[in-house]
Amino acid sequence: xxxxxxxxxxxxxRVWLGLVYLFLYIPLFFLIVFSFNSTRQDGAFTGxxxxxxxxxxxxxxxxxxxxxxxxxxxxTGTLSVVLGxxxxxxxxxxxxxxxxxxxxxxxxxxxxxxxxxxxxxxxxLMVAVQRGVGWPERGFITIxxxxxxxxxxxxxxVIQSRLSEMDRSLEEAAMDLGCRPMQVFFLxxxxxxxxxxxxxxxxxxxxxxxxxxxxxxxxxPGVTTLPQVIFSYARRGVxxxxxxxxxxxxxxVSLGIISYxxxxxxxxxxxxxxxxxxxxxxxxxxxxxxxx
Numbered sequence: 001x002x003x004x005x006x007x008x009x010x011x012x013x014r015v016w017l018g019l020v021y022l023f024l025y026i027p028l029f030f031l032i033v034f035s036f037n038s039t040r041q042d043g044a045f046t047g048x049x050x051x052x053x054x055x056x057x058x059x060x061x062x063x064x065x066x067x068x069x070x071x072x073x074x075x076t077g078t079l080s081v082v083l084g085x086x087x088x089x090x091x092x093x094x095x096x097x098x099x100x101x102x103x104x105x106x107x108x109x110x111x112x113x114x115x116x117x118x119x120x121x122x123x124x125l126m127v128a129v130q131r132g133v134g135w136p137e138r139g140f141i142t143i144x145x146x147x148x149x150x151x152x153x154x155x156x157x158v159i160q161s162r163l164s165e166m167d168r169s170l171e172e173a174a175m176d177l178g179c180r181p182m183q184v185f186f187l188x189x190x191x192x193x194x195x196x197x198x199x200x201x202x203x204x205x206x207x208x209x210x211x212x213x214x215x216x217x218x219x220x221p222g223v224t225t226l227p228q229v230i231f232s233y234a235r236r237g238v239x240x241x242x243x244x245x246x247x248x249x250x251x252x253v254s255l256g257i258i259s260y261x262x263x264x265x266x267x268x269x270x271x272x273x274x275x276x277x278x279x280x281x282x283x284x285x286x287x288x289x290x291x292x
Contacts, residue, residue: 084155119217151204
C-alpha cells in the first residue's frame with residue numbers, strides 16, 4: 001500500500017511539473033511560430049515567411065535599441081560583479097566592523113524594494129545632481145547607474161554564498177608557502193569563486209537587458225532600450241517584428257545557457273577525475289620496487 005501511494009505521489013509530481021513547464025513554455029513556442037507567419041494575423045498561421053525578420057533589420061528603432069541594451073547590459077554586468085565582489089568580501093571576511101548591519105541592509109534593500117520606487121528615487125537624485133553640477137544628463141550613464149544599483153544586490157548574494165562555502169584553509173596554505181595576499185587572491189580565491197562570478201554576471205546581464213521600469217525613469221530623449229521599444233510597440237498594437245526580435249533573443253539566451261551548462265559539466269567531470277586520481281596515489285605513482 002505504501003509503495004502504491006509513493007508511486008502515485010511521484011506520478012502526481014511529474015504531472016504537476018509537466019503542467020508548470022507547459023504553462024511557462026507554450027507561450028514562447030507560439031511566439032516563435034508566429035514570428036515566421038506570412039501575415040500579421042495572430043490567430044492563424046497562414047504560411048512560412050521571413051518577412052518579419054527582414055522588417056526587423058530595417059527597423060532602425062529596434063536595431064538601435066538592441067545595440068544600446070547590449071552595451072548597457074555588458075557594462076552593467078561587469079560593474080555589478082566588481083562591486084558585488086567587494087561587498088561580498090566585506091560581508092563574509094570582515095564580520096565585525098562599525099555599521100555592518102546598516103551596510104548589509106543597504107546592499108540587500110534593492111532586492112525587496114519595488115523597481116518603481118528605485119527608478120523614481122534615482123530620477124529625483126539625477127535631476128538634483130544635474131541641476132547642481134550640470135551632469136549627468138538623462139541617458140546612457142543614468143541607465144547604467146540605475147541598472148548597476150539593482151544588479152549589484154543580486155551579484156552580492158550569489159558571490160557571498162560561494163565565499164561562505166569556500167575553504168579558508170586553501171588561502172592559509174598558500175600564504176604559508178610564501179604567496180602574497182594579491183597572489184593568493186588571483187591564484188587561489190579567484191579560481192574558486194569563478195563559477196559564482198560567471199553566474200552573477202549572467203544574472204545581472206539578463207536583468208539589465210530586459211529591464212523596463214528603471215530604464216523608463218532614467219532614459220532621455222533619443223536614448224531608448226530594446227525593452228522600451230518593444231513595450232511602446234505593444235501599446236500601439238501587435239507588430240510581428242517584435243516576435244522576430246523576441247525569437248532572436250530567446251535563441252541567443254538559450255545558446256548562452258546551454259554553452260555555460262556544458263562548460264560547468266565538463267569542469268565538474270574534470271575536477272571529479274582529478275580528485276579520484278589524487279585519492280589513488282599508488283596508481284598514479286606506482287612503487288618502483290613493485291614495478292620491477
